[in-house]
Amino acid sequence: MKVQANGIAFEVEDRPAPGEPRGTVLLVMGLGMQLIAWPPALLDALAADGFRVICFDNRDCGLSTCLDGLGAPNLPLAALRQRLGFALRPPYTLADMAADALGVLDALQVQRAHVVGVSMGGMIAQRLALAAPQRVASLSSIMSSSGARKLPGPRPAALRALFSRPKGRGEEAVVRHTLGLLRAIGSPGFPADPIAQRAQVQRAVQRSFTPAGTLRQMLAVMADGRRADELPRIAVPTLVVHGKDDPLVPLACGEDTARRIPGARFVAVAGMGHDLPPGVVDMLLAPLLSHLRSHP
Template sequence: MTQRASANGIEIAYDTFGSSGGRPLLLVMGLGSQMIHWDEELCESLADAGHHVVRFDNRDVGESTHFHDHGIPAFGGNGQVPYLLDDMADDTAGLLDALGWESAHVVGASMGGMIAQLLAVRHPHRVRSLTSIMSTPSPGAARPTEAAMAALMAPPASDREGAIQRALATWKVIGSPGYPINHERITRLAGLSYDRCFDPAGSTRQLAAIMASADRAPMLKELTVPALVLHGEDDQLVPLSGGIATAEAIPGAKLITFPGMGHDLPRPLWPEFVGAIGELTAAAEG
């Protein structure tokens, strides 16, 4: 059941999985994606591996606070962005406070990986281990293909069916070429996302935050947290160079790459993700 917490001046919606006695594991999702994109079955698997799992909606998506009054940022102009990834990292720290967690193992996917990186930089005592999935320390380190950028910047849908069709078209481009597209899952998640909250402007504000935020590589070099980097070798949206740059920036980080994986989390790879994350968190606790 979805719960709500006050954090960093906003309201954050979140879910939990597993026993409160498990290793605390916070999942941070990517651009325009709601917490439901961390599949319940994957969350349950992480819980079964000994974690107390929390997934949540970032600001401007799902049932967390939206910044409607700020409108849509003008890219390439002199307009101010409503917030930066730093603010989203501070949201996450505030959620840890609300949960009563002094620290946690943090897993971030795509933009969520960027937020997780910054959480470790800005609040190092709050992060027991860091897992960065299909992410990058800066947009310049992993430039998307033209097809992926076109899919990302396509005009927003105007209704529920349009949102589903747009999701199917997007994942056809940026999904994993080595694994079959799960049309049923994409359709279900796109429909549920639309029903929970449809706010394309919020996703645009998140994208503006990504583009306006500083290169994290110099900051990541100062980290001492145990770190894992997972990345697909066929990612068109955040190419493999982003994962390599992340791993090279974080001292001692372990890099695992997956042939055939694009910019999603293919179900057949879930056991490998869970195993690698569980190994990292157990070692960090040891």
Template sequence: MPTIQANGIELYYEERGHGSGVPLLLIMGLGRQLIAWPEDFMAELVAAGHRVILFDNRDVGLSTHFHQAKTASLLRALAGLTFGLGFQTAYHLKDMADDAVALLDHLGIASAHMVGVSMGGMIAQNIAIHHPTRLRSLVSVMSTSGARGLPGAPARLRRQLVKRPGGTPSRERAIETARRTLELISYPDPLRPKDAFINHATAAYERAYDPKGSLRQLIAVLADSKRPHRLGSIRTPTLVIHGKYDELVPIACGVDTARRIPGARLEIIDEMAHDLPPSKTQFIAKLITDHAKRVEESKQA
């Protein structure tokens, strides 16, 4: 099992493609394991000549979980955010950014193209802020600047996301909750198999079920209040991709991210919500590989 020891924790990672390919690091979102990356999407990246690296963030999947860490409750964190008060976190998004950089160090990679989705986009933004020389390019997908005042998810979606059944839920109940969440945040793509959500929810449960890890990650996201003011310092060539029908992280969040990062290009995708819909994975992959190709060519010019 490929793991590294870094920053006092263990990170699980995998690779696709040839080791001589142009490195491209994928950073997954809140509570999602590396198995959430569609294999056909990664195959497109590999076909374009990339060495694709993916990993489980801390607190999910097969990486270290912070079971003993003390954090603020979600209510306390939201109150602290509202009133400008501090609150306790198990770690910060910068720590998660440092994890990604440590993985590159372990693999002997000086710099890589980086693609982050949702919270992964926030982590990638932190890498661009704190470790600018480690990125060749940045792609922030269905993510946000984190600026105050941006629209959030509707109440019905927030209720589903914070739903915590009492005690330890049964396997069936936990999987059904995850399936329902995926269904609510995703675009109803006709090319998606009918059993896709239940199959993924089941695989994620069997691999590593830890809803409290997702909550600790969410607290870290809420604590990342300085990032919006630092995005203007980013000089990494940046592409921002956002789904037109994203309710979890509304389109205004992607627009604001692109506005704050100098020179960033914004791509709005129809028939996409807070997911990588099967009918759009090839197109999204091409946006990413074309962006990386332009950056590589500009360095050679």
């Protein structure tokens, strides 16, 4: 279904709890990823534990409004300007995207929710906890970062895959390109099933393909340089989960996030990269459900 917030139409899936709800969980997806990227096993486990589960396509992604009128940013030029000390001026910010998430809750008349974000979604969730702590029952930041400038960056192979382009314009070229990226950033200890992964990628490409939107989201991430210094103000119960083998957002990024947020619990998962295959979901559910149950 569609809801309106901040002048944007957001595609939302709202899964009710089977009985009296224990609470509401808002799931915030990462860079360029659609709501259908949330593993069904994770959604099922949250619902079975009594939570209402809400997920949505971020702006510029999936079936939510694509803001192509804002133009496609030149990321290499933006990176150069940043290294030279110039401030970046993205067409929108992660704070704007946090306001989107809050707007989705408002549209669904949810006063308070557990906010769970992965990768860029974790950064958006951090921003939401800073902006509206009274609306956040708990924060879970998964495979994400504080955004501190001196943290290590992606491994070269992961970086090359992230900035590469499809070798063609057809659906198959886009699917092959996406599969290559997922292999480059995936979990070495929990390899994805190739047939299931291809089917999921093909479904996503057929549903929506917005490469310029992903670039705009990436620029918003790059421009959010002050968040790290603000994280000590987060006062909501926080869980930080990170893979020990993440080639895109290294383990130090998760450790830094947890160190900056007062009282945050940190869980490092051996063999986990930058994805959510079934084995990683199995490892993630125990600490996540415990965290959600502990902070009604």
